[in-house]
Amino acid sequence: MASDEAEYSPLGLAGVTAKNAVEVSVPPRATSDPPWARTIILAVALGFMGLFVVLPLTAVFVEALREGVRVYLAAITDPEARSAIRLTLLVASIAVPLNVIFGLAAAWTLTRFNFRGRSLLNTLIDLPFAVSPVIAGMIFVLLFGAQGWFGEWLSDHHIKIIFATPGIVLATTFVTFPFVARELIPLMEAAGTEEELAALTLGANGWQTFLRITLPNVKWGLLYGIVICNARAMGDFGAVSVVSGHIRGLTDTMPLYVEILYNDYSFAASFAVASLLTLLALATLVAKRIIGGRVEASSMPHENESVERKAA
Amino acid sequence: MKAERRRVIPGFGLAMGYTVAYLGLFALIPLSTIFLKTAGMGWLNFWTTITSLRVLAAYQLSIGASLIGAAVNVIFGLAVAWSLVRYEFPAKGVLDAIVDIPFALPTSVAGITLTAIYAENGWVGRLLAPLGIKVAFTPLGVIVALVFIGLPFVVRTVQPVLRDLEAELEEASATLGATRSQTFRRVILPALAPALITGFALAFARALGEYGSVVFISGNMPMRTEVVPLLIMTKLEEFDYQGATAIALVMLILSFSMLLLINLQQSRSALRDGV
Numbered sequence: 001m002a003s004d005e006a007e008y009s010p011l012g013l014a015g016v017t018a019k020n021a022v023e024v025s026v027p028p029r030a031t032s033d034p035p036w037a038r039t040i041i042l043a044v045a046l047g048f049m050g051l052f053v054v055l056p057l058t059a060v061f062v063e064a065l066r067e068g069v070r071v072y073l074a075a076i077t078d079p080e081a082r083s084a085i086r087l088t089l090l091v092a093s094i095a096v097p098l099n100v101i102f103g104l105a106a107a108w109t110l111t112r113f114n115f116r117g118r119s120l121l122n123t124l125i126d127l128p129f130a131v132s133p134v135i136a137g138m139i140f141v142l143l144f145g146a147q148g149w150f151g152e153w154l155s156d157h158h159i160k161i162i163f164a165t166p167g168i169v170l171a172t173t174f175v176t177f178p179f180v181a182r183e184l185i186p187l188m189e190a191a192g193t194e195e196e197l198a199a200l201t202l203g204a205n206g207w208q209t210f211l212r213i214t215l216p217n218v219k220w221g222l223l224y225g226i227v228i229c230n231a232r233a234m235g236d237f238g239a240v241s242v243v244s245g246h247i248r249g250l251t252d253t254m255p256l257y258v259e260i261l262y263n264d265y266s267f268a269a270s271f272a273v274a275s276l277l278t279l280l281a282l283a284t285l286v287a288k289r290i291i292g293g294r295v296e297a298s299s300m301p302h303e304n305e306s307v308e309r310k311a312a
Numbered sequence: 313m314k315a316e317r318r319r320v321i322p323g324f325g326l327a328m329g330y331t332v333a334y335l336g337l338f339a340l341i342p343l344s345t346i347f348l349k350t351a352g353m354g355w356l357n358f359w360t361t362i363t364s365l366r367v368l369a370a371y372q373l374s375i376g377a378s379l380i381g382a383a384v385n386v387i388f389g390l391a392v393a394w395s396l397v398r399y400e401f402p403a404k405g406v407l408d409a410i411v412d413i414p415f416a417l418p419t420s421v422a423g424i425t426l427t428a429i430y431a432e433n434g435w436v437g438r439l440l441a442p443l444g445i446k447v448a449f450t451p452l453g454v455i456v457a458l459v460f461i462g463l464p465f466v467v468r469t470v471q472p473v474l475r476d477l478e479a480e481l482e483e484a485s486a487t488l489g490a491t492r493s494q495t496f497r498r499v500i501l502p503a504l505a506p507a508l509i510t511g512f513a514l515a516f517a518r519a520l521g522e523y524g525s526v527v528f529i530s531g532n533m534p535m536r537t538e539v540v541p542l543l544i545m546t547k548l549e550e551f552d553y554q555g556a557t558a559i560a561l562v563m564l565i566l567s568f569s570m571l572l573l574i575n576l577q578q579s580r581s582a583l584r585d586g587v
Contacts, residue, residue: 033398034492037492041391042399042401044388044391045391045395046407048388049410052414052459052460052463053463056413056425056426057413059429059435060421060425063428102331105330105334106327108327109327109331112323112324113321121331123571123575124335124339124340125335126571127335128339129518130517130567130568131343131521131567132520132541132563133419133521133541134521134542134544135346138346138548138560139342140342141548141553142345142349142553143341143345148345170338174339174342177334200320200322234418235418235419237523237524238523238541242545242548254418255524258418258420258421262424271425274418274424277417278421281417281418281421285412285413289405
């Protein structure tokens, strides 16, 4: 090793590379896989994806339309289905904005200031990822349920949280709160504070700086976070299942209604509602892809990196 | 520097206050109920609850199936990530996008769909039935659901690392006389190892707590196909809140230590890379 370096150094960098290129021309196959390996790896990857992703996606729509278009349409326009759709939209329309404000506040705190306990706060944001959805629902039952800490007080004041919409909103908010923050933190970290400091120096106040500098800089990342947060909020099953009480037409969100129909052996109707949720998931992925491209293009510090990556 | 930054950019008090209050109200106070509830039940009671045969069987199934599911995902997820980064093939963009389906699809939809496919009269179940293999309503069904749910975690952790892997390393290895498989084993795999471990841990943690996609395909037979989240659900429905919280506490400790391990692993490899 050492003697090699000594031998090369007097030649200079250009000399070394030129010499290398002539003497040991690397055959093109040395850094790419042999055709047989390529075929096997591709076949394994495509087979796996086909079995675990494409097949289920197809099955949802085939099962949904098994008894014909009329049954399908009847299933998704049924009054109970409509009330499930309404509740799902209502819950998402409360939980998502709450988590957007939280995400902005958390990202501002974590990326603009240094303080003791910063990394602890950063870890706490991931908390819901480590908590089973069933446990996420359970903690709200322990707080607000009939036997819970506030159970007696709530029933004295005729306030219903568990087995009612507020409980569903609480559980959904808990399960989805990391998503916007997790999207914003790396972006705001990368954007740095120079532009904001410039705005402040020029006399802008805090809110003006935030609305005119920070927000436009991260708008695509924010939208990306909202799309993902929304998909999870509308699709949550485990946590909502615990707090909902399954009152048909009242506390059933779409994922819960899918379960109810399935357990009633109304398979076609169950898959019909499931197909709506699948379309939502597919739309989320399309939006994610479009917005993801914008996020990469709009974040300046990443630009050189992605150009390099493409060149490589 | 520190003090200066804090003084110049406004909003520390408001943003910090809001963040902490929000986390407290929505996460910390609710989660503390688990610790307080179990603290009130006494050691002996706690111990007999979490070591009853039915609970132990559920832990065994949950942990075992999650480990197997995550391991399957490491192998196949690596193949998927490898294909997406290194090869060109038709509809590659579509394949790349649908890797996230298990993450975006509501779990109850995944649950009923997998059950329909793997039931004895389903598309795949019908092919396996003559071979004597039953998937739906057996522990194997639990594994299938957990493989589905963990898929994006391994692929999305390995993919960026594989993309950023410098071609020079592989060229150098080939120049020095290594065969392609030696290069893979000695150069590429060690570089991917941290990402593979992180992906494994994330898939495992997610699988451990998974409820929706498992309840339909597992059949929910106590002692045989009952996973821990389902057991917690059953206890709650029986209004056995203490039993449910005791089981949940053990789960929480397990997944928190998992998360801690992931963080340690990540900060260690970040240190090594000089980030």
